[in-house]
Amino acid sequence: MIEIVNLSKSYRKGEVKAVDNLNLKVKAGEIFGFLGPNGAGKTTTIKMMVGLLKPDRGSITINGFDISRQPLEVKKSISYVPESPEIYEKLTGIEYLNFMADVYSVPGAVRREKIPALLDLFSLSGVVGDLIQSYSHGMRQKLILVGALLHEPEVYILDEPMVGLDPRSANNLKNYLRESCSRGKTVFFSTHILEVAERLCHRIGIIHKGRLIACGTLEELRELAESKETLENIFLELTEK
Numbered sequence: 001m002i003e004i005v006n007l008s009k010s011y012r013k014g015e016v017k018a019v020d021n022l023n024l025k026v027k028a029g030e031i032f033g034f035l036g037p038n039g040a041g042k043t044t045t046i047k048m049m050v051g052l053l054k055p056d057r058g059s060i061t062i063n064g065f066d067i068s069r070q071p072l073e074v075k076k077s078i079s080y081v082p083e084s085p086e087i088y089e090k091l092t093g094i095e096y097l098n099f100m101a102d103v104y105s106v107p108g109a110v111r112r113e114k115i116p117a118l119l120d121l122f123s124l125s126g127v128v129g130d131l132i133q134s135y136s137h138g139m140r141q142k143l144i145l146v147g148a149l150l151h152e153p154e155v156y157i158l159d160e161p162m163v164g165l166d167p168r169s170a171n172n173l174k175n176y177l178r179e180s181c182s183r184g185k186t187v188f189f190s191t192h193i194l195e196v197a198e199r200l201c202h203r204i205g206i207i208h209k210g211r212l213i214a215c216g217t218l219e220e221l222r223e224l225a226e227s228k229e230t231l232e233n234i235f236l237e238l239t240e241k
């Protein structure tokens with residue numbers, strides 16, 4: 001469960017209003033797509049949700065914990081995948097995964113089961129012994145995903161998780177997220193890939209210049225826009241106004 005109330009954040013002493021009075025609720029068992037053009041405020045919102053940036057105003061509650069008052073409880077109950085895969089280059093893949101498993105207190109038995117399964121899912125089994133500095137951008141992205149999926153939190157917060165993934169890995173991730181949600185987990189992810197949002201999400205929020213300009217199921221968004229065909233048309237129409 002995620003609840004965002006009156007959230008605002010600006011940069012450069014108020015010059016750039018990145019997030020402007022955002023209100024949003026995501027229920028357990030829901031896949032929520034956070035959509036918006038470049039610079040809309042998606043990453044800024046997500047960084048506030050996971051405790052990397054402090055809001056100017058407003059509150060964020062995740063699993064009943066307030067990010068400003070109970071940051072550790074929030075962090076324990078989420079998986080976060082950042083926008084760019086900046087990662088410890090001097091570790092091997094498996095060292096990084098064990099480090100992540102240590103951070104999230106994943107028991108040995110769970111590691112022995114989940115690590116090989118996830119490596120297989122993202123075709124990383126063959127390279128997990130190599131130093132991360134030898135990995136391509138996509139391999140780093142996938143390793144971060146595996147690290148984030150090792151523990152099974154209530155809430156997944158993913159910033160553009162499909163970027164850089166090959167089609168098979170992207171499809172496997174979508175299936176993994178769908179399956180997690182059917183067990184009551186919550187997924188919040190940002191994307192500018194409309195097709196992903198259209199296929200995967202129960203509800204979609206469109207953010208534009210820091211403001212949530214539309215939010216609802218695909219059907220509800222269709223009602224809002226005059227061109228009622230594809231999400232692409234709805235998106236273009238709403239972000240033009």
Ligand SMILES: Nc1ncnc2c1ncn2[C@@H]1O[C@H](COP(=O)(O)OP(=O)(O)O)[C@@H](O)[C@H]1O
Nearest residue numbers: 011016018036037038039040041042043044045
């Ligand atoms: N560290 C920063 N300093 C100044 N401006 C920033 C910073 N980070 C983001 N911005 C600005 O805030 C706005 C929202 O950016 P961001 O949240 O990264 O959008 P998105 O993830 O939707 O592309 C943009 O105008 C961006 O240029």
Ligand SMILES: [Mg+2]
Nearest residue numbers: 042043044083
């Ligand atoms: Mg971003």
